[in-house]
Amino acid sequence: MTVQSPGEGAPLTSRRDAALLLRVALPLALFALVIWGWERYVVAFGVPHYVLPAPSRIAHTMVADWPLLFASLLQTLKTTFLGLALAIVGGVGLAVLLSLSRVVEYSLYPYAVVLQVTPVVAISPLLLIYMPQETAVLTCAWIVAFFPILSNTTLGLRSVDRNLLELFELYGSTKPRCAPPWLGRLISRVKALWYLRAPAALPYFLGGLKIAGGLALIGAVVAEIAAGSAGAGSGLAYRIIESQFRLNIPRLFAALALLSLTGVVIFLVMSGISHLLLRRWHESALSKES
Amino acid sequence: MRANGPPAATAQDAGAHDAASIVALRGVDKVFPNGVSALAGLDLDIGRDEFVSLLGPSGCGKSTALRILAGLIAPSRGAVVWTDGGDDTDHRGEIGFVFQEPTLMPWANVADNVYMPLRLRGVSRKAARETIQSCLSLVGLDAFAQAYPRELSGGMKMRVSIARALSLRPKLLLMDEPFAALDEITRFRLNDDILRLQREFGCTIVFVTHSVYESVYLSTRIVVMAARPGRVVEEIAVAAASPRTEAFRTTPEYADLCRRTSAALHGAMGQDEHL
Ligand SMILES: Nc1ncnc2c1ncn2[C@@H]1O[C@H](COP(=O)(O)OP(=O)(O)OP(=O)(O)O)[C@@H](O)[C@H]1O
Ligand SMILES: [Mg+2]
Numbered sequence: 237m238t239v240q241s242p243g244e245g246a247p248l249t250s251r252r253d254a255a256l257l258l259r260v261a262l263p264l265a266l267f268a269l270v271i272w273g274w275e276r277y278v279v280a281f282g283v284p285h286y287v288l289p290a291p292s293r294i295a296h297t298m299v300a301d302w303p304l305l306f307a308s309l310l311q312t313l314k315t316t317f318l319g320l321a322l323a324i325v326g327g328v329g330l331a332v333l334l335s336l337s338r339v340v341e342y343s344l345y346p347y348a349v350v351l352q353v354t355p356v357v358a359i360s361p362l363l364l365i366y367m368p369q370e371t372a373v374l375t376c377a378w379i380v381a382f383f384p385i386l387s388n389t390t391l392g393l394r395s396v397d398r399n400l401l402e403l404f405e406l407y408g409s410t411k412p413r414c415a416p417p418w419l420g421r422l423i424s425r426v427k428a429l430w431y432l433r434a435p436a437a438l439p440y441f442l443g444g445l446k447i448a449g450g451l452a453l454i455g456a457v458v459a460e461i462a463a464g465s466a467g468a469g470s471g472l473a474y475r476i477i478e479s480q481f482r483l484n485i486p487r488l489f490a491a492l493a494l495l496s497l498t499g500v501v502i503f504l505v506m507s508g509i510s511h512l513l514l515r516r517w518h519e520s521a522l523s524k525e526s
Numbered sequence: 527m528r529a530n531g532p533p534a535a536t537a538q539d540a541g542a543h544d545a546a547s548i549v550a551l552r553g554v555d556k557v558f559p560n561g562v563s564a565l566a567g568l569d570l571d572i573g574r575d576e577f578v579s580l581l582g583p584s585g586c587g588k589s590t591a592l593r594i595l596a597g598l599i600a601p602s603r604g605a606v607v608w609t610d611g612g613d614d615t616d617h618r619g620e621i622g623f624v625f626q627e628p629t630l631m632p633w634a635n636v637a638d639n640v641y642m643p644l645r646l647r648g649v650s651r652k653a654a655r656e657t658i659q660s661c662l663s664l665v666g667l668d669a670f671a672q673a674y675p676r677e678l679s680g681g682m683k684m685r686v687s688i689a690r691a692l693s694l695r696p697k698l699l700l701m702d703e704p705f706a707a708l709d710e711i712t713r714f715r716l717n718d719d720i721l722r723l724q725r726e727f728g729c730t731i732v733f734v735t736h737s738v739y740e741s742v743y744l745s746t747r748i749v750v751m752a753a754r755p756g757r758v759v760e761e762i763a764v765a766a767a768s769p770r771t772e773a774f775r776t777t778p779e780y781a782d783l784c785r786r787t788s789a790a791l792h793g794a795m796g797q798d799e800h801l
Contacts (some may be wrong), residue, residue, distance in 0.1 A: 399629040402598050406623055407694070408646040427646060435633040517633045517674050 289486040294493065297486040305475065305487075309494050312456060312471040315370075316502070319377025320452040326378070327385030327448075328441065335393040335433060336425060352383035356455055360462040369463050373471070376459035381452035384444040392440025393433045404428045439518050442510040449502040457495065472498070546574045547609050548730060549595065549617075549698065554604035556590050556756075564590045566755030568604070572698070572732060577724060579741035579748045580734045581787065583795050587756025588734045589626075592700050595732065596623050617698075619647070622691030622729075624701040628683035630675040630690075636662065637671040640690045647694070654693075661689040664723055681712040688720075692727065699724075699731045706736065714772075717743055721770060738791060742783045743770065750787065752794035760790040 271291045277283070278290040285293055298305065330348070334341040356376050363372040408427050460473035472495045479488035549572050556565040564587040572578055572595075580588045593599045594606060597618065608617055630639045637658050644654040662668050665685035675683055684704055691699060701720075705713045717740060724731055735741050741748045742764060750760040764783055766774060774780055 397629060399625045399627065400631065402593075403623065403625075403629060403642075404646065406596060406598060406618055406621060407643040431642070431645070432631070435631065438633070517676065 286483050286485050289489055293486050294489045298490040298493070301487055301490065305472075305490060305494060308470055308472045308475045308491065309498070312453075312460075312473065312495070313498065315373050315377055315456040315460075315471060316449075316452045316498070319374050319456060320381050320449060322374075322378045323381035323385050323448055323452065324445070327382050327444070328389050331386055331389035331393055331437075332429065334390055335429065336422075348383060348386055351379055352387075356380050357458050357462065360459045363459070364463050373456055373459040373463060377452045377455035380455035381448040384447040384451065385441065386444075388440045388444030388447075389437055392437025393429070395440070396433050396436045400432060401428060404432055439510075439514055442506075442513065446503070446506045446510060449506045450499060453495075453499055453502060547571045548574050549609065550607045551591065551594065551601075552605050552607050554591070554594060554601040554606075556587065556594065556599070557602045563755045565594075565601075566757055568757055570595075570749065570758065572730060575724075575728065575730055577721075577731045577733065577744055577746045579745040580732065580751060581736070581738065581741050581748055581791060582751030582756070583753050583791075584736070586751045586753035586794070588751060589702050590756065591751075592623075592702050592732065592734055595698075596621050596700055598623075619694060620697040622694060622696030622699045624684075624687050624691045624699070624704045626703040626706055628675070628680075628687045630683060630686055632675050635672050635674050636667060636678070636686050639675070639686055640693050643690060643694050657693055661692045664692065664726070665689045665719065681708050681716070684708065685716070685719075688723075692723065695727065695729075697729055699729050701731065702734045703736065704733075705740070713740070718771070720744065725769065738784055738787045739775075742780060742787055743775065748787055748790075750790040750794050759794045762787055762790065 275291050278288060283290075289297075330344065334345060356379055359379070360372065360376050363375050366372075367375065404427070405424070408424050408431075456471065457473040460471045461477060463474070472491050475491040476488050476495075479485065479491060551568050551570040554565055554568040554570075555563070557563050568587070568591060570578075570591065580591065582588055590599070594601050597606065597615065631642065634642070640658045640661055641651065641654050644657065645651075649657075658671070659668070662671055665688055667682060667685055667689065670678065670682065675686070678686065684707075688701075688704065691701075705716055708716070720731070720733075721744065723729075733741075733744060735744075745764050748762040748764065749758055750762070751757065752759045762783065766777075766779055766783075
């Protein structure tokens with residue numbers, strides 16, 4: 237709820253600010269505590285760094301190996317966002333096609349499902365045989381991110397108030413004077429799609445996007461790990477595999493930290509976009525998941 | 527779609543029956559795909575500037591009749607006859623439809639909801655601004671143009687829905703139990719609003735309701751329907767003077783009409799039980 241009457245605004249806002257502060261401060265405090273405990277533990281028991289490096293050592297490695305790690309981070313980000321972008325284009329495009337034509341829906345949807353239910357880990361070795369490594373990794377990211385967007389958008393495009401659709405039929409479908417009737421039908425369908433189905437589908441699409449953002453990262457990591465043992469990758473997941481081989485555990489931890497940070501940032505960005513687009517009208521803008 | 531008889535002949539019949547008729551249902555049957563026979567042999571004339579109420583037990587096909595009039599669904603038999611010729615696609619621009627639920631777009635504010643029919647007509651936002659403004663002030667919602675539907679009460683949403691139906695200046699306004707979910711006070715106020723709107727706009731109204739009192743207060747003619755299958759059992763003309771006010775509710779004429787309408791409705795429901 238973003239709207240409030242001005243009279244009760246001030247106390248409400250300050251109470252909410254306090255709650256927000258607590259929600260940020262509590263997890264941060266817990267994080268600091270865990271890091272501190274970890275550091276104490278490693279120092280106190282003299283745990284060797286190739287078993288469990290101290291947080292300070294990981295931080296040190298992060299700084300020292302930054303050029304290498306940063307390049308890997310960029311690579312992973314590139315794969316993830318490119319995969320996600322392609323998934324959005326493909327998923328939304330296909331969902332729109334499905335909503336416009338039954339023929340397309342019946343012939344294509346089953347394959348989209350097959351693509352989804354097949355675990356990517358099982359496909360990635362095959363992809364690595366047929367494609368250059370970078371393309372294979374990108375394809376994996378795309379495959380896993382594609383389906384949540386497709387299925388959510390399809391569901392959203394269909395979940396329009398029936399009466400609203402009839403109203404559109406009444407007000408929107410003009411008889412084309414010189415064009416064939418099918419063209420008139422198509423035009424009114426496209427109008428309904430643009431004015432009615434698209435906004436109605438937006439919350440569903442954004443829910444799918446939230447899931448897909450995380451999945452794209454997972455897809456990219458899975459493919460890189462599958463590729464890692466064979467080829468010369470450069471993403472963060474590859475760094476992890478490589479560090480494991482070389483027993484460079486601090487660097488492994490540093491890469492892992494960057495990877496989960498990436499996941500968190502992606503999630504926050506998606507939630508932010510969703511909130512910005514829906515806060516005006518959609519009740520579940522904040523609590524919605526799918 | 528229109529199986530019985532040449533349309534020209536029925537159109538002539540319509541002319542003979544009522545010179546001022548603008549649209550009529552002629553021998554309309556509606557059988558839904560699941561086998562339910564919603565309407566059988568329904569004849570209904572809508573005259574210019576009339577206020578026709580459809581009254582009848584639940585499930586007697588009032589909504590179905592209204593939807594057929596608007597051309598939203600096609601009759602199984604019979605025809606929708608427009609006195610000036612043409613079919614429903616020619617008249618779509620002249621029809622305003624108000625559903626039982628407000629049916630607003632939750633992502634659009636009040637002004638944009640009212641703008642929707644105009645937008646579909648290709649009217650620019652700029653050119654539509656004045657119309658939107660006047661429609662909103664007709665229903666008393668000027669101050670809420672920028673509000674979103676979820677910020678409105680049920681009655682306000684309904685009034686937005688009515689403003690939207692008015693935005694194209696319809697010649698024929700079809701309303702399906704628009705006030706069914708509202709409290710009596712709001713209902714009475716909206717009743718007066720509707721009558722005032724009709725005077726100001728000069729449109730024809732077909733109004734579905736469950737309330738005997740509402741139908742008597744509003745109508746120039748009450749059409750009582752019976753169910754299974756849906757058909758007209760009685761038509762009651764209400765001749766009371768045009769600018770009706772609260773005072774009308776206390777006249778003997780009003781009481782008498784309510785009694786008659788009530789009796790007709792009971793008759794319609796009784797027939798239902800006999801079947
Ligand atoms: N889409 C549909 N498919 C099948 N049967 C339908 C459909 N719509 C309505 N019916 C049936 O047609 C009959 C008439 O329905 P309709 O909605 O016109 O009734 P109504 O008079 O408007 O009732 P109410 O006053 O309760 O709104 C009902 O028996 C209903 O079951
Ligand atoms: Mg109904």
